[in-house]
Amino acid sequence: MLQSCKDSFARTGQLKTAHGIVSTPVFSPVGSQATVKTMTPEDLESMGIEMVLANTYHLYLRPGIDVIEKVGGIHDLMSWKRAILTDSGGYQIFSLARLCKVNDEGVTFRSHIDGSSHLITPRLAIEYQVRLGSDIIMVLDQCPPPTAELEEIRKATERTHRWAGICRNCGIRNDRVMFAIVQGGLYPELRRWSAETLTSMDFAGYAIGGLSLGEPKNLTINMVRETVSALPVDKPRYLMGVGSPEDIMECVDQGIDIFDSALPTQVARKGALFTARGRRNIRNSIYKDMEAPFDPDCDCCTCSNFSAAYLNHLFKCRELLAYRLATIHNLSFISRLMRDIRLSIAEGTFPRFKRKFIEGYVTTDERVRVAQKKKWLEAQVKKKNGRG
Amino acid sequence: MLQSCKDSFARTGQLKTAHGIVSTPVFSPVGSQATVKTMTPEDLESMGIEMVLANTYHLYLRPGIDVIEKVGGIHDLMSWKRAILTDSGGYQIFSLARLCKVNDEGVTFRSHIDGSSHLITPRLAIEYQVRLGSDIIMVLDQCPPPTAELEEIRKATERTHRWAGICRNCGIRNDRVMFAIVQGGLYPELRRWSAETLTSMDFAGYAIGGLSLGEPKNLTINMVRETVSALPVDKPRYLMGVGSPEDIMECVDQGIDIFDSALPTQVARKGALFTARGRRNIRNSIYKDMEAPFDPDCDCCTCSNFSAAYLNHLFKCRELLAYRLATIHNLSFISRLMRDIRLSIAEGTFPRFKRKFIEGYVTTDERVRVAQKKKWLEAQVKKKNGRG
Numbered sequence: 001m002l003q004s005c006k007d008s009f010a011r012t013g014q015l016k017t018a019h020g021i022v023s024t025p026v027f028s029p030v031g032s033q034a035t036v037k038t039m040t041p042e043d044l045e046s047m048g049i050e051m052v053l054a055n056t057y058h059l060y061l062r063p064g065i066d067v068i069e070k071v072g073g074i075h076d077l078m079s080w081k082r083a084i085l086t087d088s089g090g091y092q093i094f095s096l097a098r099l100c101k102v103n104d105e106g107v108t109f110r111s112h113i114d115g116s117s118h119l120i121t122p123r124l125a126i127e128y129q130v131r132l133g134s135d136i137i138m139v140l141d142q143c144p145p146p147t148a149e150l151e152e153i154r155k156a157t158e159r160t161h162r163w164a165g166i167c168r169n170c171g172i173r174n175d176r177v178m179f180a181i182v183q184g185g186l187y188p189e190l191r192r193w194s195a196e197t198l199t200s201m202d203f204a205g206y207a208i209g210g211l212s213l214g215e216p217k218n219l220t221i222n223m224v225r226e227t228v229s230a231l232p233v234d235k236p237r238y239l240m241g242v243g244s245p246e247d248i249m250e251c252v253d254q255g256i257d258i259f260d261s262a263l264p265t266q267v268a269r270k271g272a273l274f275t276a277r278g279r280r281n282i283r284n285s286i287y288k289d290m291e292a293p294f295d296p297d298c299d300c301c302t303c304s305n306f307s308a309a310y311l312n313h314l315f316k317c318r319e320l321l322a323y324r325l326a327t328i329h330n331l332s333f334i335s336r337l338m339r340d341i342r343l344s345i346a347e348g349t350f351p352r353f354k355r356k357f358i359e360g361y362v363t364t365d366e367r368v369r370v371a372q373k374k375k376w377l378e379a380q381v382k383k384k385n386g387r388g
Numbered sequence: 389m390l391q392s393c394k395d396s397f398a399r400t401g402q403l404k405t406a407h408g409i410v411s412t413p414v415f416s417p418v419g420s421q422a423t424v425k426t427m428t429p430e431d432l433e434s435m436g437i438e439m440v441l442a443n444t445y446h447l448y449l450r451p452g453i454d455v456i457e458k459v460g461g462i463h464d465l466m467s468w469k470r471a472i473l474t475d476s477g478g479y480q481i482f483s484l485a486r487l488c489k490v491n492d493e494g495v496t497f498r499s500h501i502d503g504s505s506h507l508i509t510p511r512l513a514i515e516y517q518v519r520l521g522s523d524i525i526m527v528l529d530q531c532p533p534p535t536a537e538l539e540e541i542r543k544a545t546e547r548t549h550r551w552a553g554i555c556r557n558c559g560i561r562n563d564r565v566m567f568a569i570v571q572g573g574l575y576p577e578l579r580r581w582s583a584e585t586l587t588s589m590d591f592a593g594y595a596i597g598g599l600s601l602g603e604p605k606n607l608t609i610n611m612v613r614e615t616v617s618a619l620p621v622d623k624p625r626y627l628m629g630v631g632s633p634e635d636i637m638e639c640v641d642q643g644i645d646i647f648d649s650a651l652p653t654q655v656a657r658k659g660a661l662f663t664a665r666g667r668r669n670i671r672n673s674i675y676k677d678m679e680a681p682f683d684p685d686c687d688c689c690t691c692s693n694f695s696a697a698y699l700n701h702l703f704k705c706r707e708l709l710a711y712r713l714a715t716i717h718n719l720s721f722i723s724r725l726m727r728d729i730r731l732s733i734a735e736g737t738f739p740r741f742k743r744k745f746i747e748g749y750v751t752t753d754e755r756v757r758v759a760q761k762k763k764w765l766e767a768q769v770k771k772k773n774g775r776g
Contacts, residue, residue, distance in 0.1 A: 038708045063701040071679045291459045313451040320426045
């Protein structure tokens with residue numbers, strides 16, 4: 001059941017999972033540690049969220065696969081009845097863990113929490129996700145830093161393909177599905193090669209990894225376009241780690257069906273809230289005595305119940321309720337955006353909807369954005385080196 | 389409408405406020421900054437909470453009385469429809485603010501947030517609470533440290549009486565009420581004198597301040613008993629800063645109607661959860677893989693929806709959801725306890741109910757408790773001296 005836009009690559013459809021149907025294009029909030037920060041499952045359901053992302057790397061380290069299996073799997077652990085997508089841990093091991101050593105067998109690494117040593121192989125990555133009870137399982141991939149040389153990226157991509165072959169042969173329940181991950185850095189020919197190679201292995205869906213890591217936006221979009229052009233039309237496409245409302249809009253236009261990103265929840269906790277005109281920071285003093293809701297056009301629980309002044313006050317006092325109310329607003333915004341995107345594709349009005357949205361939505365200046373992302377990535381490296 | 393227990397001083401009744409009827413004995417969660425930490429008004433209502441405590445000192449400094457007045461008062465600010473009790477700031481100025489100078493006119497102090505200088509007088513304390521829109525307004529009191537000498541406490545108590553007289557003459561709307569605060573340290577004769585002096589001024593209710601500040605429990609109970617014996621039977625009695633389930637039980641027995649304390653919410657955020665057998669820490673490894681709820685006898689949202697293993701995991705990861713779920717549990721426990729207390733008084737079975745509760749509830753060892761309280765008070769002093 002797939003409906004395409006005549007004037008773009010955008011499409012809308014339904015993804016059947018063991019935990020309900022997911023309407024695409026869909027945004028999955030990030031719940032790495034089996035919790036979308038500050039949210040209860042009830043909160044997420046009431047916003048129309050149909051799928052969340054959890055992370056094998058984090059859950060393997062804490063509370064551990066055995067514990068989760070014992071309590072009945074990750075759905076029971078979180079009390080979440082809808083779909084769960086899990087990342088294999090590939091990206092997290094290379095970005096968070098310490099002293100990674102990778103060879104054809106797998107990756108050995110030290111935990112960023114306690115320094116303990118671990119080995120993960122393609123087979124183990126699948127086994128762990130099966131035992132977690134994930135609905136959409138990702139293969140183990142090798143994600144080199146975006147700044148790596150061509151040859152290093154080529155080798156990592158080749159290894160990702162070899163590992164994908166091993167994963168593909170692992171048995172999983174037939175109500176669960178496995179997605180491959182396309183790599184290839186910022187090289188169009190590597191991206192196409194990766195997409196074609198993985199397509200030939202016939203996966204249930206295809207993810208695009210290794211993007212949105214600080215490169216300029218037009219490059220991200222180009223890589224997505226190159227990759228999608230080499231992927232089958234009848235399989236879901238998942239762009240990992242994207243993102244912002246404007247990026248989602250552009251990538252839906254390129255034919256992406258699934259998104260995940262910590263951005264909406266992460267910036268919410270810093271007070272940056274989405275509006276149709278762009279992000280605004282609720283800590284700004286213009287909100288100090290504003291009796292009206294932060295966004296009078298928004299029907300989320302936060303804007304329906306509280307004034308901008310109250311949110312401003314809670315943020316100034318660093319009250320925990322601030323982070324929850326801001327998260328509710330941002331996730332509601334994205335959830336509503338995805339619903340409107342799906343509707344406009346179904347009605348054949350997506351290009352107009354997109355144009356109108358982009359016209360109204362003032363994005364962060366590109367240089368500021370790149371500088372911010374660089375700062376964030378450096379903080380990640382610091383975290384990685386400073387702990388354990 | 390007051391019903392008394394035949395075999396103790398316990399009584400149950402109803403307190404009429406401009407924001408609904410409050411059934412007593414009642415526990416008011418603390419929301420110093422116009423938020424009961426991590427809770428939405430909806431959460432509190434669903435637990436049966438009928439009154440919360442806010443703090444004039446905190447709100448005067450941030451966001452400021454003008455801002456709150458502009459957005460329609462503290463009820464509108466918080467989106468809380470039920471009763472609000474405000475402390476005058478007396479206790480907070482003496483415990484949190486810096487460089488306090490007190491004379492008969494009032495107190496000058498420096499903000500613990502930015503070091504700015506302020507003066508509060510008895511009249512201003514009432515004016516601010518009126519402008520906040522508080523339902524139950526407290527007089528300004530001078531609360532000397534519990535370790536102070538007799539003469540210092542006598543003087544502070546005398547000043548508290550003088551200020552109470554000034555406050556009593558301030559006009560307030562006739563759907564709002566004003567309570568006096570009994571002081572007198574740990575001296576029975578000062579306590580009785582204070583209670584009698586204030587009673588002669590005919591307040592709508594009487595609070596007992598300056599207790600539960602690290603003194604042994606039997607002394608707290610003795611002071612409560614002495615004070616209550618000198619207070620009128622037909623007026624509500626409010627014990628400030630208490631507290632724990634076992635202390636509430638003892639002080640209901642002494643005839644207290646209203647309690648407030650940050651304890652249930654504060655210890656929740658450290659993982660200490662109430663059960664009928666005493667406090668348990670959810671961080672304990674026995675909960676690591678416990679599929680059952682933390683307390684199978686509890687019908688709160690947390691125990692109804694999540695396993696002990698999940699709570700343990702969230703606390704181990706310091707996930708923000710942990711603090712919310714733990715707060716829901718502890719406030720639900722206290723709210724249910726208060727309901728059962730009221731019911732047992734109405735049915736004439738309070739002494740049996742109390743005996744059964746105390747038998748089952750293992751409290752923290754007295755020495756450990758006093759040491760913990762000392763540590764907490766020292767941390768407060770540190771906070772006071774270290775900031776600004």
